[in-house]
Amino acid sequence: MADTSAKELQAKQKTEVSAPSEQTTAGAVFVPAVDIFETEKVINLLADLPGVKTEDLKIDLHENVLTLSGDVAPFEGPDENDIFSEYEVGKFYRQFTVSEEIDQEKIEAEMIDGVLKLVLPKAEKTVPKKITVKAA
Helix, strand or coil: CCCCCCCCCCCCCCEECCCCCCCCCCCCEEECCEEEEECCCEEEEEEECCCCCHHHEEEEEECCEEEEEEEECCCCCCCCCCCCCCCCCEEEEEEEECCCCECHHHCEEEEECCEEEEEEEECHHHCCCCCCCCCC
């Protein structure tokens, strides 16, 4: 007999950053959920940054450390008061160590509907090469 029970779709809760250093700004800091996919030529990184506008997103690469940070401003206007709020505002922050395998000069970023897509192309020397064997 087949199991016909449906699985519930549940939203993942935001996870606050737990770092050994102290914050210098007020407010919550969240870790964006990230998926990473690899092909022979690139590594694709998708980061969920709901509510972050493109102009409020910063991507830095310094000494092989890729840093993503973005601010989410409150949605209510100056004349509005919160009655009920489940959505938390604050800052998203996450860092990755980028290996020498990545061609850092060719990294591309695109933001679509709150999802950041980073394309990290592999350096030519690390892309696998196929060697054809000739029959004698």
